[in-house]
Amino acid sequence: MRPHRGFAVAAAAAFAMAAGSACGPQQLDGTLVLEFPSWQAADESFSAWWLELIDAYEQENPGVEIDFYQVPFDSFVAQQTTRFAAGDPPDVVHLPSSNAVAFATRGWLEPLDERLAETDILQEWTPLQEQMKWGEDYYGVLLLGYGYALFYNEALLAEAGVDVPTSPDELLAAAEAVSASSDDVFGFGATTVQNPDNYTELTSFVVGGGGSWSDPDGAITADEPVAREALQQYRDVLATAPPGIQSQQRNELFFNGQIAMLIDGPFLLSEVRGAPAEVRDDLKVAAPPFDVVPGGVSNGLHVPADADPETADAVWNLIELAARPEWQERYTELAAVPAPRQGSVTEEALAEVPELDLFGTLADDAVDIFPTAPGLRQEYGRVGDTVASAAVRLFATDTTVDDVARNLQRELEGVGHGR
Amino acid sequence: MAGDTEVRPSDAATRTPGRGGDRSPRTRARREKIFAYGMLTPTLAVVGLLTAYPIYVAINLSFRGGEIADLQNLGRYPLTLANYVEVITDPELLADIWRSLVYTVGVLAPAFAIGLGLALLLNRTFPGRRIVRPLALLPWAVPGVVVSAAFSWMLDGSFGVINYLLRSVGLIEQNVAWLANSSTAMTAVIIPTVWKFYPFFTIVLVAALQAIPHDLYEAARIDGARSWQQFRHVTWPALRAPAALAIVITGVGVFREFDFIFPLTGGGPDNATRTLAVRIYNEAFEFFSFGVSAALGVVTMFIAGALLLAANRAIGQGVR
Numbered sequence: 001m002r003p004h005r006g007f008a009v010a011a012a013a014a015f016a017m018a019a020g021s022a023c024g025p026q027q028l029d030g031t032l033v034l035e036f037p038s039w040q041a042a043d044e045s046f047s048a049w050w051l052e053l054i055d056a057y058e059q060e061n062p063g064v065e066i067d068f069y070q071v072p073f074d075s076f077v078a079q080q081t082t083r084f085a086a087g088d089p090p091d092v093v094h095l096p097s098s099n100a101v102a103f104a105t106r107g108w109l110e111p112l113d114e115r116l117a118e119t120d121i122l123q124e125w126t127p128l129q130e131q132m133k134w135g136e137d138y139y140g141v142l143l144l145g146y147g148y149a150l151f152y153n154e155a156l157l158a159e160a161g162v163d164v165p166t167s168p169d170e171l172l173a174a175a176e177a178v179s180a181s182s183d184d185v186f187g188f189g190a191t192t193v194q195n196p197d198n199y200t201e202l203t204s205f206v207v208g209g210g211g212s213w214s215d216p217d218g219a220i221t222a223d224e225p226v227a228r229e230a231l232q233q234y235r236d237v238l239a240t241a242p243p244g245i246q247s248q249q250r251n252e253l254f255f256n257g258q259i260a261m262l263i264d265g266p267f268l269l270s271e272v273r274g275a276p277a278e279v280r281d282d283l284k285v286a287a288p289p290f291d292v293v294p295g296g297v298s299n300g301l302h303v304p305a306d307a308d309p310e311t312a313d314a315v316w317n318l319i320e321l322a323a324r325p326e327w328q329e330r331y332t333e334l335a336a337v338p339a340p341r342q343g344s345v346t347e348e349a350l351a352e353v354p355e356l357d358l359f360g361t362l363a364d365d366a367v368d369i370f371p372t373a374p375g376l377r378q379e380y381g382r383v384g385d386t387v388a389s390a391a392v393r394l395f396a397t398d399t400t401v402d403d404v405a406r407n408l409q410r411e412l413e414g415v416g417h418g419r
Numbered sequence: 420m421a422g423d424t425e426v427r428p429s430d431a432a433t434r435t436p437g438r439g440g441d442r443s444p445r446t447r448a449r450r451e452k453i454f455a456y457g458m459l460t461p462t463l464a465v466v467g468l469l470t471a472y473p474i475y476v477a478i479n480l481s482f483r484g485g486e487i488a489d490l491q492n493l494g495r496y497p498l499t500l501a502n503y504v505e506v507i508t509d510p511e512l513l514a515d516i517w518r519s520l521v522y523t524v525g526v527l528a529p530a531f532a533i534g535l536g537l538a539l540l541l542n543r544t545f546p547g548r549r550i551v552r553p554l555a556l557l558p559w560a561v562p563g564v565v566v567s568a569a570f571s572w573m574l575d576g577s578f579g580v581i582n583y584l585l586r587s588v589g590l591i592e593q594n595v596a597w598l599a600n601s602s603t604a605m606t607a608v609i610i611p612t613v614w615k616f617y618p619f620f621t622i623v624l625v626a627a628l629q630a631i632p633h634d635l636y637e638a639a640r641i642d643g644a645r646s647w648q649q650f651r652h653v654t655w656p657a658l659r660a661p662a663a664l665a666i667v668i669t670g671v672g673v674f675r676e677f678d679f680i681f682p683l684t685g686g687g688p689d690n691a692t693r694t695l696a697v698r699i700y701n702e703a704f705e706f707f708s709f710g711v712s713a714a715l716g717v718v719t720m721f722i723a724g725a726l727l728l729a730a731n732r733a734i735g736q737g738v739r
Contacts, residue, residue, distance in 0.1 A: 078704040085709065087491040102707055106488035192576070193599045194687025244576020244596030253577075381705040392688040396599045 032064045034314055036092035037079070040299075041070035045270040049334040053327055057318050064314050066092065084108045089304040092315050097131055097142065097297035098370055098384070101377045104139040110303040111137035115316050121323050126340045126363060131297045131370060134377075141319050142340050143331075144298035146265045147362025148204050148288050148369075149355075151272065155282040156185055156260040165289040168209065168233045171261070175240040178260040187240035189250040189259035190395075197247045198391035199384040200296065203369040204263055205237075206230040208290025213387070213412060218373035222390075223409035231401045235394040243396075255279060263288055265296060266337040266359040285355050287362060295366020332356065338363050379415050386411045474720075481713035490709070502714035511690075511698075512715075516722065518605070519694040523674045525609040526616060527666060533613070534620020535662070539654075541621065542628040559618035563678030570611040571683055574598055601691040604684050608692050612679045616672075620665055627661040628654070663734040667727065674723055695719045 036054075040046040054066045071079055077099050083089055084103065095103060103109050116122055116138055122129065128145030132138050150171075152164060160178040165171040175187025191197040206212065211226035221227060242253060251268070253259045255275035272283050288294065301319045303312050321327060328341035333349045338360040345356050376383050390408040393399045480490065484499035506512060537555055541548065558566070573580050576596030585591045597607035635653045644652065677696040680686065686693035686701060693701075695715065702712035 078700075081704050081707065085488065085490045087489060106486055106707065108488060192596065194685055194689070242577035243594065244574070244579075244599040246571070249575065379706070381701075381707065385701070385705060389687065389689045392599070392601075396596065396688055397601065 030063065032310065032314060034064065034066045034091040034311065034318070036066050036068045036094065037071045037076075037090050038068065038094045039071055039073035039076045040094070041068055044274075045267050045335050045337070049327075049331050052330065052334070053318075053322055056327075057321050060321065061314065061317060064317075066318070084304075087306075089306070091304065091307065091311055092318060093140075093302035093304050095140070095300060095302060097140075097300050098380050100132060100140050100300055100302065101134050102380060103302070104134045104137075105378050108305055109139040110305045110307070110312060111139060112141070112303065112316075113137050115320075116141075119320060119323065121341075124341050124343075126342070128295065128297050128363075128366065128368060129340065131368060132300055134374075140300035140302040141323060142297055142300045143322070144267075144337060145295065145340050145363055145366070146267075146298065146337065146359065147293040147295040147364075147366035148208075148263050148265060149359065149362060150261060150263055150286045150288045151254065151268060152261045152284055152286065153254070153257060153259070153279070153282050154284050156181075156257065160187075160260070164284075164286050165261070166287075167289050167291075168205070168230075168237075171289040172233065172236050172240075175237055175261060179240040184258060186242050186253070186259050187261065188237050189254050189262035190238050190241045191247045191250060192238065192241055192243050192245050192395055194388055194392050195246060196384055196388065198388035200369060201263070202231075202234050202387060202391040202394070204288070204290075204294040205234040207294040207367050207369045208288060208292050209233070210292050213371060213383070214373040214376055216372055218375045220409055220412045222412055223405045228401055228405045231390075231394060231405055234391070235401060238395040241395075254283070257282065265298070266355070266362075267298070267335070269353070269355055269359075270336050285358065287358065292367050293362050293365045294369045295363065296369050376412070376415065382415045383412065386415060477713050477716050477720075480709060481717045483710050487709040496710075499710075502710040503718075505711055506714045506718060512718075514690075515693060515695050515698050518692065519674055519696070521605060522609060522612075522676070522680075522692075522694050523670055525605065526612045526673045526676075527670055529609075530613045530617040530669065531620050531662070531666060533617040534665075535624055535658075537617070537621045538624035538628055541625055556618040556621060558614050559622070561615065563615060563676075564682055566611050566615050567679050567682035570607075570614075571598070574607050574610075574683075598684055599688055601688050604688055604691045608680045608683050611683070612673065612676060615679070616669055619669060620662075623661050623665040624658055627658050631657045660734070663730075667730040667734065670730065671723055671727060674726070675719065695722075 038050070040050060050068060054068055058065055073096075077096065080090070080093070080095065080103075084106070089108065093103075093109065100109070113136075121141060122138075125142065126145040129138075129142045131145075132140040132142050150164070156178050157164065157174060160174070160181045162174040162177045163170075165174045171188070178185055178187035190201050203213070206227055209226055209230040211221065211224060211230055213222055213227075214220050242250070242259070245253070250259065250262060251271060254262055255272065257276075257279040269285065272285075273280070275283055301322065303315045303319070307315065322331075323341065325341060325344070328339040328344040329346050329349070331337075331339040332344045333346065333352070336349075336353045336356065338345055338356060345360050350356055371377050371380065371383055386408065389411075390404050393404045393407075394401070476490070476493075479493050480487070481502055482498050482500070483493050483496040484501050485496045487493075487496055489495065541552055541555065545551075574597040576582070576594055576599055579594075579597070581597070582591065582594045586594070595603055597603045631654065636649055639649045639653050675696045676694070677700060680692050680694060680697050681700065684692045686697035696719070699712050699715045699719065702708045702715060
């Protein structure tokens with residue numbers, strides 16, 4: 001063979017291999033390799049559970065391997081969107097739950113009703129599983145639903161002479177008292193630059209006060225008195241927060257003893273345990289200071305719509321394994337958050353993490369902060385962006401609450417129109 | 420060498436062409452041109468394909484309606500002008516274009532001024548020049564996202580070093596939340612972009628400065644020209660063309676810049692830093708509106724092209 005012809009053959013073979021590796025599951029020596037990108041592959045709270053689960057899966061399913069790898073959360077949805085749009089989805093689909101409906105409505109996810117009917121998932125799961133539903137079908141299995149909790153620094157509250165707040169008014173009074181007690185500490189911590197977290201933080205106040213952005217039929221209610229009151233509470237409380245910080249910076253300040261209170265999901269607890277020793281024992285958790293417990297759906301597992309039957313079955317087997325009681329209990333033990341299957345909090349886990357009792361109660365009582373109206377769920381990206389802009393106007397401008405509420409009402413009414 | 424005979428021009432001109440020889444200078448020139456294009460063809464084909472195909476997909480996508488979910492089969496979706504109608508009738512478009520222009524000019528002016536000043540400095544001989552030169556050009560080698568991460572901490576509203584320095588010298592009394600405030604956010608994204616781009620101007624201008632013959636400065640000095648006059652009549656005319664080219668290249672790059680704005684502000688607060696590039700990203704990946712995003716991309720391409728043509732014309736006139 002002449003050299004240049006050999007080169008051409010080698011190049012063609014390399015191209016074919018590359019092309020093959022970019023489409024669908026790989027078959028290596030008869031082994032089915034499932035691609036599983038996740039933002040939790042290197043996460044200190046969740047990666048241990050995933051690795052144990054995958055190891056058990058591979059032992060239970062000889063001939064199937066899972067390629068589990070890390071994709072940064074900041075670019076995760078954009079990467080998955082690109083891959084689905086280009087017809088090259090991953091095999092195991094792990095998505096932030098707020099984006100799941102947008103993927104389902106584009107026909108990218110397989111309806112799972114028939115598969116779910118053969119399990120006890122729908123009977124035993126948290127009611128927040130309903131967020132995996134679009135129309136008449138379920139498109140995923142929720143892995144984490146939670147109620148928001150109040151994380152606080154006991155020492156800072158004591159120094160300011162205030163108790164743990166149980167209402168928005170008490171929260172504001174406590175935050176102001178802490179901020180007034182020293183120039184180096186802040187009463188409350190929040191994301192005070194524009195960020196998707198603005199949506200969750202502001203909406204927690206709205207839902208906590210008994211409001212929402214819309215009624216179930218989709219009529220926008222951002223201008224209702226209950227929503228306005230929540231916007232005012234959010235503005236007042238955030239006036240005691242450090243300006244211009246991201247959520248990670250907020251957490252660092254809390255762990256360093258410079259922020260007295262913040263509201264977040266139970267997953268923050270594992271990070272709290274890594275706080276400096278001199279602060280760690282002062283960091284406690286309580287129910288959020290609202291009448292209604294605001295809650296959220298974190299993430300779920302899905303099967304891609306156009307997967308071949310063998311791959312779809314293999315992916316479902318992983319989901320089904322993850323949903324079994326023993327793995328749900330292990331999830332609670334390793335991630336220190338209540339798993340979605342009822343009764344997953346074991347005595348051992350409770351002894352290790354007493355806060356799980358509270359987290360379980362909050363998850364049971366939680367009202368979802370994500371939109372319930374179909375139109376808003378489908379356009380969650382635009383809704384989140386619109387609410388985040390309103391949040392910025394509240395903490396970074398002098399725009400009146402009435403004007404912010406009116407603008408938000410108008411902008412949310414325009415979401416999805418003309419599309 | 421023995422046996423060699425010197426060929427005089429007159430001999431070459433009167434030689435009878437043998438087999439394979441050139442029949443005439445014109446024929447030879449044509450053959451050379453064909454050969455040159457033949458050699459360039461593979462490169463031109465690859466570059467053309469890599470440039471043209473994505474543009475074709477973007478334009479095709481921009482004319483497609485419905486819930487686009489499969490970019491490999493765009494033919495499934497109906498042809499429509501709705502995306503362009505939505506983009507062009509959107510009152511936000513003008514604001515996005517304006518912000519893109521403010522960002523571009525806001526970066527170009529200081530980056531060019533710093534780059535020129537530094538080039539004039541580095542063109543002189545002084546102790547430690549060998550160390551200062553690479554250090555001054557270092558920002559050019561740092562990825563944009565890394566620059567953004569560093570500046571996000573420096574610009575931090577509560578504990579950032581920039582607020583500390585400004586407070587130390589008495590320029591501000593209270594901390595400024597640079598990235599959270601609509602009135603300061605654009606400045607906050609311009610600063611790191613300037614830091615990243617000024618070395619390019621320095622590199623180009625130092626190269627141009629070193630090509631200026633010293634005789635010209637000597638002649639100017641003999642004629643009594645002072646430093647400013649030397650700069651105005653000797654240095655600047657030599658720098659004008661490369662400076663203009665560098666401004667155009669950088670300007671087009673900055674106009675569609677994404678790396679700095681998105682990590683720092685995501686286009687916020689309250690859309691204060693939402694340039695066309697950020698808007699295109701948001702439409703596609705936050706809102707899943709691929710058609711609108713592509714239409715915006717095409718509009719941006721036309722705006723950038725028009726600016727490029729205008730700049731080229733200005734450069735041509737300036738150089739002449």
